[in-house]
Amino acid sequence: MKKFATPAALLIAALAYFVPALSGGAPVVYAACTAIAILAVMSYGADLILSYLGEVSLGHTIFWAAGGYAASLLAVNAGWNGWQTAGAAIVVAVVLAGVLGLATLRTREFVFSLVTYAAAVVAMEVTFNWSFLGGSDGVVGVPPLELTIFGKGINGAGDAALWPVAWGLLMLTLLFIQRFRHSRLGTSALMVQMNPDLAQALGVDARAVRFLVFVASAPISALAGWLYAYQRAYVGPDMFESYFLVLMLTAIVIVGRRLLLGPLIGTSLIIVQQTFFSIGGDGDKIVLGAVLAGILLLWPRGLIGLWDALAVSRRSSRPRPSEPTRS
């Protein structure tokens, strides 16, 4: 059963490619699906930190915005194509994550969260005031995404044209996360989170692991920001808004941490609510915040925990997966 879980999850995600076409191909469906893919990829960046290091990074909006700004500035000012801007987004994110990762190397728990949050505030203030980055107006007029191999590929702007790219980016991200989970780094990260003493005894350098995971997580959120810039044809300091931060965290915890499809399903639930069942911008904030707080207070392991609880109450013999407790 368990052996097929991962291929099945990847297959479901792959089949999601046909969702917009099968549901009639309405522009609003393409827009929602593209947004879900982009924001899910953004969340997977933070997921690497929250699920595998057990820390709360409040600084991933920096990488998200860095990807968007790198793409916009280079596409607008230098005429770079999609591959080049994507490469630049990755480089910028890795450099920024390297600096922030070194600065937070010795911090843990809430100090780590506070410092990453502080870094995001600094980044927003700099972005808002620095004319090189467009200041408070941001960068407008991002050209259509040009992403071709041997003359074939995509040269488009609308949601329908960007959907294959968004889906492809999502699949790449899922494959990366899947590889990470089984990599030496991924297993070391889990061990450092769950039993630091054991990790140390086995010769795992906790600081190196934390640093590498942090740096690895940044390009994921940055590539999401890269595509977001093309989708909106505009980037601005609003990419630092707490909306994205709260969305990332909610998407991760809503279904359950350390689940391959968790952030994707979480993002889908949130965006479907906001697109089709919206109760106004402020109302949606109340919903998002309440879901985030409510899930963690009622079923700390996410909806999967609720599922288990129901299964147990039905006298199922399914054993409860154990949750690492943090002291």
Add this chain to the structure above:
Amino acid sequence: MNLVQQLINGLVLGSGYALIAIGWTLLLGAARLVNFAHGQLYMLGAFAAWAAMDRLGVSYFLAVPIAVFVLGVLGVLLQLMMLRPVMQQNLTSLMIVTLGFGYVFQGGAARIFGGNPQTFVSPLQSANIRFGEIWFTWQDVVTLVGTLLLFAVLWLVLNRTRTGALVRSVAEDPKLAQLFGINASLVYVGVFVFECAAVALGAGLVAPRSPILASMGFDEVILTFVVVVLGGIGSVGGSLLAGFGLGMFTALFGALVSPAYTTAAAFLLLLAVLLMRPRGLAAR
């Protein structure tokens, strides 16, 4: 630039920072709880006082105690909801939970009070005191004196009374404290209520300086992060010093270098300090 004036500005700013941070400092020290809804609680405190004046027609001097009371009640409700993870000291979850609460408050306040800026008027704000070139308001005087008094009272309660000993023992080791018959959950509720009430008082005294907005939460109290961490986790005296230090830094940096980058500079200062002392200046 008049240096004396900037020093007075720094003192005034600093007392505001310290006052807004005091509740969080105690919360962090006693319950190890990071409350990311702190900014939104400040916003709610300001709006509660504003609504009391605007809708009920009471005076400023009654509106602030009303806001303190309302936020105190809210504090009881919030802490009761969070009691399970607080007792388990599940700090990662709690941080995210408070972030969620903050987002709910922001959306809720925008729905109830509208999205437009409001002016929360204190009669003391327009009462100036002048000595030649130098001036300040009675509001500044009240904020400074109020901050010093509140810190003095908190210090005395924590260090010289039985209640303070209870709080300190729970902060030191909640499980051991419970073995000795101390009701830790009651202490946590009390500490959280203090945080909410203190931030409401801070909002009542500091918020009249500028228009109030439902979305101001984090922006307005962002510097309390710096105060809380720089002062040393949970150190009452440390956060008072950090508050005044940061006030001076902000006033002088804003006047000498650039007002637009003041917050960024304060955070770079914080990062620099944390690189050398990861647990704050006054860490044990």
